Amino acid sequence: MARIEILKTYKLYIGGQFPRTESGRYYTLLDKKNKVIADICLGSRKDFRNAVVAARAAFGAWSGRTAYNRAQILYRIAEMLETRKAQFIVELIQQGSTKINAEKEVALAVDRLVYYAGWCDKFQQIFSSVNPVASSHFNFSVPEPTGVVAVVAPQDSSLIGLVSIIAPIIAGGNVCIALASEKMPLCSITFAEVLATSDLAGGVVNILTGKTSELISHMSSHMDVNAVVYAGKDQKEILLIKENATLNVKRVFVYQNDWNKTESQNPYFIFDAQEIKTTWHPIESIGVGGAKY
Amino acid sequence: MTTKTKSSAKPKLDFTSGWGYAPAPESSEHIKLEKRYGHFINGQFVKPSGGKYFPTINPSTEKQISEVALGDARDIDKAVKAARSAYEKVWKKMPGSERGKYLYRVARIIQERARELSVIESMDGGKSIRESRDIDIPLAAAHFFYYAGWADKLEYAFPNRKVEPVGVAGQIIPWNFPLLMAAWKIAPALACGNTVVLKPAETTPLTAMKLAEIFRDAGLPPGVVNIVNGDGRAGAALVNHPGIDKVAFTGSTDVGKIIQKAIAGTKKKATLELGGKAANIIFEDAAIDQAVEGIINGIFFNQGHVCCAGSRLFVQESVADLVIRKLKDRMQTLIVGDPMDKNTDIGAINSKEQLDKINDYLKIGVEEGAEMWQSGCAIPKNGYYCRPTIFLHVSQSHRIVQEEIFGPVLAIQTFRTVDEVIEKANNTPFGLSAGVWTDKGSKIFNLTSKLRAGVIWANTYNKFDPTSPFGGYKESGFGREGGLHGLMPYVNLK
Numbered sequence: 001m002a003r004i005e006i007l008k009t010y011k012l013y014i015g016g017q018f019p020r021t022e023s024g025r026y027y028t029l030l031d032k033k034n035k036v037i038a039d040i041c042l043g044s045r046k047d048f049r050n051a052v053v054a055a056r057a058a059f060g061a062w063s064g065r066t067a068y069n070r071a072q073i074l075y076r077i078a079e080m081l082e083t084r085k086a087q088f089i090v091e092l093i094q095q096g097s098t099k100i101n102a103e104k105e106v107a108l109a110v111d112r113l114v115y116y117a118g119w120c121d122k123f124q125q126i127f128s129s130v131n132p133v134a135s136s137h138f139n140f141s142v143p144e145p146t147g148v149v150a151v152v153a154p155q156d157s158s159l160i161g162l163v164s165i166i167a168p169i170i171a172g173g174n175v176c177i178a179l180a181s182e183k184m185p186l187c188s189i190t191f192a193e194v195l196a197t198s199d200l201a202g203g204v205v206n207i208l209t210g211k212t213s214e215l216i217s218h219m220s221s222h223m224d225v226n227a228v229v230y231a232g233k234d235q236k237e238i239l240l241i242k243e244n245a246t247l248n249v250k251r252v253f254v255y256q257n258d259w260n261k262t263e264s265q266n267p268y269f270i271f272d273a274q275e276i277k278t279t280w281h282p283i284e285s286i287g288v289g290g291a292k293y
Numbered sequence: 294m295t296t297k298t299k300s301s302a303k304p305k306l307d308f309t310s311g312w313g314y315a316p317a318p319e320s321s322e323h324i325k326l327e328k329r330y331g332h333f334i335n336g337q338f339v340k341p342s343g344g345k346y347f348p349t350i351n352p353s354t355e356k357q358i359s360e361v362a363l364g365d366a367r368d369i370d371k372a373v374k375a376a377r378s379a380y381e382k383v384w385k386k387m388p389g390s391e392r393g394k395y396l397y398r399v400a401r402i403i404q405e406r407a408r409e410l411s412v413i414e415s416m417d418g419g420k421s422i423r424e425s426r427d428i429d430i431p432l433a434a435a436h437f438f439y440y441a442g443w444a445d446k447l448e449y450a451f452p453n454r455k456v457e458p459v460g461v462a463g464q465i466i467p468w469n470f471p472l473l474m475a476a477w478k479i480a481p482a483l484a485c486g487n488t489v490v491l492k493p494a495e496t497t498p499l500t501a502m503k504l505a506e507i508f509r510d511a512g513l514p515p516g517v518v519n520i521v522n523g524d525g526r527a528g529a530a531l532v533n534h535p536g537i538d539k540v541a542f543t544g545s546t547d548v549g550k551i552i553q554k555a556i557a558g559t560k561k562k563a564t565l566e567l568g569g570k571a572a573n574i575i576f577e578d579a580a581i582d583q584a585v586e587g588i589i590n591g592i593f594f595n596q597g598h599v600c601c602a603g604s605r606l607f608v609q610e611s612v613a614d615l616v617i618r619k620l621k622d623r624m625q626t627l628i629v630g631d632p633m634d635k636n637t638d639i640g641a642i643n644s645k646e647q648l649d650k651i652n653d654y655l656k657i658g659v660e661e662g663a664e665m666w667q668s669g670c671a672i673p674k675n676g677y678y679c680r681p682t683i684f685l686h687v688s689q690s691h692r693i694v695q696e697e698i699f700g701p702v703l704a705i706q707t708f709r710t711v712d713e714v715i716e717k718a719n720n721t722p723f724g725l726s727a728g729v730w731t732d733k734g735s736k737i738f739n740l741t742s743k744l745r746a747g748v749i750w751a752n753t754y755n756k757f758d759p760t761s762p763f764g765g766y767k768e769s770g771f772g773r774e775g776g777l778h779g780l781m782p783y784v785n786l787k
Contacts, residue, residue, distance in 0.1 A: 126452060242554075249549065277748075280750045
């Protein structure tokens, strides 16, 4: 007799933990043949708010890590994903992908993480400047993370879209709460398991599943969220997010990229969730005889 | 000496006898101003569609200087069409090197006419002639000069990207640095190949009109810069005009949010440079006398009409008494009065409306239980003036600590530890600027990296330069003006 398979309970990922939604609600994910794949948490406003608290608490330590350390952790995420490729391929196929495309997508997700791991300690050099002010001051400008970023992941992808958006955000020292694709949520929670085993502190990345239509108004109106990234084309949703964003002058970025293309990875994605900080300090002008050496 | 509260101590130093300065007024005889200004559209000075004008007042005398057109949506429409046409037909096709030459010309003419512009700036806005002469006007020229040089070098600014202009920029500027804000907005826009419709502030339109003359005299092609005068209605018409591709706004956070919302359903790009409530932090190991100068410059520069003003002072407890005593002594030496007098430190408040707002906050501060202290200087009978003011014994929740007053009013708190002051300093929805005073380098970098603000002055305050990016975190807005980063809002990267 065939062994009975153990099915995974898909839960949320908040503050490094895997809680069920506090709302107790779920939706059922079906495959192409209308067979049940899994029950998925229907995340609530409260789940989102809990995730913001976890993210904000993690921000200081994550943004304060050395860039080298962040780079190693992103690389570690790539390592963990690489070793669990098979699982993601299965899930992608379950959600309607072909085997070839699923293999490609997972490999690309690993490579994308490695790509952004490499940027962690370099993008500051690309986007910084020493400013030759016309007075006796030393003056320089550097990028710093914007803070807590809410992410609405693309609907048409389960893994590569989510990874492509999260990676530059955390590479830049931000923390985030991502809402997974409603139609294809499986890889997001499995990706959370990768994150949880990658030395990434709890709260840096939080992943929710649920209804976009229900959650985006909360994601865009929360007063402790600094930026919203929306991947999609629904004009009503974009308008709602942009209008709510004005409550506390959130930065809003709308991405409509094809995440399978290599053009969809570049350091300007990191730059989006960065603020430029300029620092001034006087240069003493006593004894300005000029350097004689 | 007059003070507002009974608890204010008498100054230890005598500032009233033997400290008198003979008046040293700057002449305004060489100034050429029209009795009436329209708009500057498509290279011409034109009358407003509605035929209406409003007076522009000298806030130090309350007398009318001139009158300017009250623009409406029709004027904005004409200006946007002129800007679009100039963009498509002339400006975006012009090689960057040639665009740059126009900007260099503008910079040079501003320098040539600097004295006239300074005098008009002080007449129209109330700021001291020393500041308009030494800061506003030279920096405005410097901004044009700086961005002139970028016009043919943009491909070096954005690695691995092709740079294209955005199109027509609608720009709305405030009344605190009228010509300088016009320069901050126009120079990078033009350098990147955009054309502009600018709406000056209602209380300070005159130097923008002189700038229009400079554009005309520089031979700038018609329509590249258009200037429409008016109030908030003209501003709203500009923001909402479907023909603009970008909005750049400097002003209050409240209006900034309205603008952000107004363009939410469009593809318009935006730069918002909004309010602030900057922490100026004095540690016990700071050079105290320099720090006191920094406090003075931080809050009383330009009558405190500065979005990045150091309006929240944090003094380490161990030196608080000393710093406050020295601060009061120094405040007693400040001369408040005629903006045209070269001895004047603090000029006139920009408008009656703003003076009323400041006075409201003084009342609120006292009602909330804070102790108010004002310097004892004389102030002129006519005109809008406010004595330099500090509030002691305030707490984080006081409105005078949380809200932007935009006047010469300083709220003073104390702290004991580094962690405490970082927490307090960041406890605000704003994030434009901050100041740190200490002789310890490692402490400076600890603070400057943890304060959530776009500009941090360490052992200095309120310094500006065209090469230095300026702009906020959080509700102080987004986008940068100045420097290499100031190009970003005016380009599309491909």
